[in-house]
Amino acid sequence: MFDLKSYLNKKREIIDTKLSSYIEGDKLLKNAMHYSLMAGGKRLRPILCFAGAEVVGGDAKDCLEFASALEMIHTYSLIHDDLPEMDNDKLRRGKATCHIAFDHGTALLAGDGLLTLAFEVMSDSPNINEKNAVKYLKISSLISKAAGFNGMIEGQILDVESEGKILSLDELEKIHVLKTGEMICASVLSGAIMGEATNKELEDLKVYAQKIGLAFQVRDDILNVVGNPELMGKAVGTDAALNKATYPAIMGLEESKKFAGDLICDALTAIESFDDKAAPLRAIANYILDRKR
Amino acid sequence: MFDLKSYLNKKREIIDTKLSSYIEGDKLLKNAMHYSLMAGGKRLRPILCFAGAEVVGGDAKDCLEFASALEMIHTYSLIHDDLPEMDNDKLRRGKATCHIAFDHGTALLAGDGLLTLAFEVMSDSPNINEKNAVKYLKISSLISKAAGFNGMIEGQILDVESEGKILSLDELEKIHVLKTGEMICASVLSGAIMGEATNKELEDLKVYAQKIGLAFQVRDDILNVVGNPELMGKAVGTDAALNKATYPAIMGLEESKKFAGDLICDALTAIESFDDKAAPLRAIANYILDRKR
Numbered sequence: 013m014f015d016l017k018s019y020l021n022k023k024r025e026i027i028d029t030k031l032s033s034y035i036e037g038d039k040l041l042k043n044a045m046h047y048s049l050m051a052g053g054k055r056l057r058p059i060l061c062f063a064g065a066e067v068v069g070g071d072a073k074d075c076l077e078f079a080s081a082l083e084m085i086h087t088y089s090l091i092h093d094d095l096p097e098m099d100n101d102k103l104r105r106g107k108a109t110c111h112i113a114f115d116h117g118t119a120l121l122a123g124d125g126l127l128t129l130a131f132e133v134m135s136d137s138p139n140i141n142e143k144n145a146v147k148y149l150k151i152s153s154l155i156s157k158a159a160g161f162n163g164m165i166e167g168q169i170l171d172v173e174s175e176g177k178i179l180s181l182d183e184l185e186k187i188h189v190l191k192t193g194e195m196i197c198a199s200v201l202s203g204a205i206m207g208e209a210t211n212k213e214l215e216d217l218k219v220y221a222q223k224i225g226l227a228f229q230v231r232d233d234i235l236n237v238v239g240n241p242e243l244m245g246k247a248v249g250t251d252a253a254l255n256k257a258t259y260p261a262i263m264g265l266e267e268s269k270k271f272a273g274d275l276i277c278d279a280l281t282a283i284e285s286f287d288d289k290a291a292p293l294r295a296i297a298n299y300i301l302d303r304k305r
Numbered sequence: 306m307f308d309l310k311s312y313l314n315k316k317r318e319i320i321d322t323k324l325s326s327y328i329e330g331d332k333l334l335k336n337a338m339h340y341s342l343m344a345g346g347k348r349l350r351p352i353l354c355f356a357g358a359e360v361v362g363g364d365a366k367d368c369l370e371f372a373s374a375l376e377m378i379h380t381y382s383l384i385h386d387d388l389p390e391m392d393n394d395k396l397r398r399g400k401a402t403c404h405i406a407f408d409h410g411t412a413l414l415a416g417d418g419l420l421t422l423a424f425e426v427m428s429d430s431p432n433i434n435e436k437n438a439v440k441y442l443k444i445s446s447l448i449s450k451a452a453g454f455n456g457m458i459e460g461q462i463l464d465v466e467s468e469g470k471i472l473s474l475d476e477l478e479k480i481h482v483l484k485t486g487e488m489i490c491a492s493v494l495s496g497a498i499m500g501e502a503t504n505k506e507l508e509d510l511k512v513y514a515q516k517i518g519l520a521f522q523v524r525d526d527i528l529n530v531v532g533n534p535e536l537m538g539k540a541v542g543t544d545a546a547l548n549k550a551t552y553p554a555i556m557g558l559e560e561s562k563k564f565a566g567d568l569i570c571d572a573l574t575a576i577e578s579f580d581d582k583a584a585p586l587r588a589i590a591n592y593i594l595d596r597k598r
Contacts (some may be wrong), residue, residue, distance in 0.1 A: 041454055041462045092417060097409035116390035120413070121462050124385060125454035127417065131424040132449035135442045145438030149428045152445070156425035161334055161418035169334045169414050 016295035020059060023072070027058040030076050031083060034129060044114045044122035045129075049087050052105045052245075054305075056228075056296075057082040057195060061203035063292040064217060067283070070207020077137045078151055078202045081130035085159050086195065088126035091119055093168065106245025131156070151202045158198035167191025179257035188229040189222070196225035200293075216282050220293065223279035228300050230272040233258035235304070237265060244305045276301045309588035313352060316365070320351040323369050324376060327422060337407045337415035338422075342380050345398045345538075347598075349521075349589075350375040350488060354496035356585040357510060360576070363500020370430045371444055371495045374423035378452050379488065381419035384412055386461065399538025424449070444495045451491035460484030472550035481522040482515070489518035493586075509575050513586065516572035521593050523565040526551035528597070530558060537598045569594045 028050070035046045058079035062072035072079075094101040094109040095116065102112050111119035134152045157163055167190025174187060200221040204214055235244060236251045237260050251258045259268040279297045283290050321343070328339045351372035355365035365372075387394040387402040388409065395405050404412035427445045450456055460483025467480060493514040497507055528537060529544045530553050544551045552561040572590045576583050 035454070039459075040466065041459055045454060088417075092413060095413065097413055117465055118462065120385060120388065120390055121458050124381075124416075124420065125458045127420055128449055128453040128458065132446060132453055135445035135449060140439065140442055142435065142439055145442055146433065146435055149433055149438055149441055152428035153425060156421055156428060160421040160425055161328070161338060165414050165418045165421065166332075166334055169411065172410055173333065 014291040014295050016292070016299060019292055019295070020055075020299075023059045023062050024055045026072075026076070027055050027062075027079055027083065030080050034080065034084075034133065040114070040118060041121055041125055044110055044118045045125050047113055048091050048110045048122060049084065049126065051107050053083065053087065055083060057086050057199040060196065060199040060221070060293075060296065063296065064200040064203025064209075065207035066203075067217070067286055067290045067293055068204050068207040068209040068213050069289065070203065070209075072203075074139065075203050075206045077133050077139075078155070078206065081134045081155060082195065082199050082202070084126045084130040084133070085155070085164075088123040088130070089159075089164060089168070091123040091126070095119060098168075098172065101246075103246050127159075147205060151205050154205070155195075155198045155202060158194040163190055163194040164192075167194070174257060176255065177257070179262070181262055184257050184259070184262060185226065188226055192229055193222055193225035196228065197221040213286075216285065219282035220279045220297070223275045223282065224297050224300050227272045227275035227279065227297075230259045230268055230275065231300060231303060233260055234265065234268055234272065236260075240304065272301055307584040307588050309585070309592060312585055312588070313348075313592075316352045316355050317348045319365075319369070320348050320355075320372055320376065323373050327373065327377075327426065333407070333411060334414055334418060337403055337411045338418050340406055341384050341403045341415060342377065342419065344400050346376065346380065348376060350379050350492040353489065353492040353514070353586075353589065356589065357493040357496025357502075358500035359496075360510070360579055360583045360586055361497050361500040361502040361506050362582065363496065363502075365496070367432065368496045368499045370426050370432075371448070371499065372492075374427045374448060375488065375492050375495070377419045377423040377426070378448070378457075381416040381423070382452075382457060382461070384416040384419070388412060391461075391465065394539075396539050420452075440498060444498050447498070448488075448491045448495060451487040456483055456487040457485075460487070467550060469548065470550070472555070474555055477550050477552070477555060478519065481519055485522055486515055486518035489521065490514040506579075509578065512575035513572045513590070516568045516575065517590050517593050520565045520568035520572070520590075523552045523561055523568065524593060524596060526553055527558065527561055527565065529553075533597065565594055 031049055035042050035049065061075050061079040061082055065072050065075045090104060091110045093099055094104060095111055101109055103109065110122055134148065140148055167187050170187045171191055197218060200217050201214060204217050209217065233251065236248050236258065239248045241248050252261070259271065263271065276297050280294060283293060324342055328335050328342065354368050354372040354375055358365050358368045383397060384403045386392055387397060388404055394402050396402065403415055427441065433441055460480050463480045464484055490511060493510050494507060497510050502510065526544065529541050529551065532541045534541050552564065556564065569590050573587060576586055
């Protein structure tokens with residue numbers, strides 16, 4: 013029986029050590045970057061990157077830079093998302109958001125700093141050589157597209173534009189696919205490409221990632237209705253109070269749970285041809301369905 | 306006699322066409338990115354990148370991606386710099402700043418989008434092959450370091466922190482070196498590396514770029530005292546009104562002019578061993594000293 017908890021803990025320790033090593037020194041900007049980067053994230057994207065490498069027989073150690081970059085991009089997006097001109101959130105993972113702990117301008121620049129550092133990290137590995145440089149560029153391109161103006165940032169602006177509007181399921185799904193799905197996908201695939209996945213493997217893993225990415229978001233919406241604020245480190249019921257378009261709001265709570273379950277089924281089906289090396293990915297899919305935070 | 310005006314116009318047309326091609330479609334986010342990117346910038350960084358390639362016998366065409374990325378990073382930094390939580394500027398190059406023309410949240414995301422696109426562009430060229438991929442990564446690393454938390458962004462935060470303080474010349478220089486000098490340096494060197502510069506050539510070009518980068522900033526401070534607001538597309542006298550640390554404020558107007566002249570002399574001396582292919586770099590150095598906008 014695969015022990016997910018110990019797998020996650022081990023991988024989290026590896027990525028936390030690596031992430032912390034990139035930002036040293038005691039200056040305002042570095043402190044703000046470090047504060048948000050080390051604020052207790054689940055490290056889902058780095059872990060998916062590691063697991064994406066391992067499932068095709070690659071070595072997670074080779075993916076440390078990309079895993080770090082994915083988490084830096086994720087963290088920058090949260091910092092900017094929390095700013096007063098966006099969601100104006102004061103609490104994230106049970107701690108004050110960056111612009112509350114520091115100030116508005118510093119949080120803006122800390123986000124900029126993390127996004128830029130992500131790309132520095134991806135282009136500046138001691139492991140780069142003439143044989144793998146094209147692969148590094150390919151993954152860097154994949155991640156920047158997922159994070160960019162046709163990916164995550166477009167999802168972010170659609171999310172803002174949709175405030176106060178009634179959305180169809182298709183419209184809601186589009187926002188989520190762009191806002192979180194693309195980066196979840198890039199996480200699994202960047203690991204898999206580093207691990208020399210075949211095209212068929214990449215196709216299957218892409219379906220897996222798309223399905224768990226959407227399920228993750230549906231579960232997020234569900235937790236905002238039924239979650240425990242202490243476990244989650246943030247308030248619940250906020251979506252309903254803001255009249256936000258969510259899966260529970262559109263299809264009801266029970267249907268949303270069923271939908272999330274179906275997505276996880278689809279994800280598992282997509283990778284059923286893989287051998288036991290897929291155990292982490294399978295366990296992560298189930299964890300997404302059951303997670304409490 | 307080298308015709309700088311026609312050189313600049315030709316290069317500007319090339320870079321403008323390329324930049325415009327990256328952002329197509331009519332959506333809020335793309336419109337905001339396009340608005341700021343095509344708002345009539347001098348294109349100094351792309352042109353320095355082209356000239357950096359040409360001076361060592363390279364082809365400016367090979368640098369189009371890096372030149373575009375440099376201008377995207379510069380533009381994102383201006384958009385974020387102009388935001389209310391930073392300098393709160395309403396006018397830039399004679400046009401409304403991004404957050405005035407659009408809104409605060411859209412400007413934030415347009416900046417994020419341009420920064421991310423810069424890295425997409427650098428990693429996704431059809432010209433990348435196994436022979437030059439390491440070089441692409443090397444330049445991408447150089448540019449991300451110059452733009453990052455030990456470069457431009459650190460300069461930005463030092464600039465904010467210095468408001469209302471009395472600075473020494475060394476402190477003022479440090480801010481400028483980080484805030485603009487590093488990216489000017491990366492512009493020249495990225496072109497030179499693409500053009501297969503020798504280490505000696507890179508060293509000389511680095512000194513050239515450091516000197517013109519600082520001279521550019523000294524001239525900026527001087528123009529804020531004696532410039533013509535109509536030519537510049539922005540107000541003058543604002544530094545003195547805000548009691549900002551500038552070269553004219555610290556060393557006086559005449560000394561500042563002399564200092565800028567000395568820096569340009571040093572820049573020209575650094576590249577005196579180059580042949581006639583250095584004509585654009587030499588003319589640009591003189592242009593920086595005489596520029597009216």
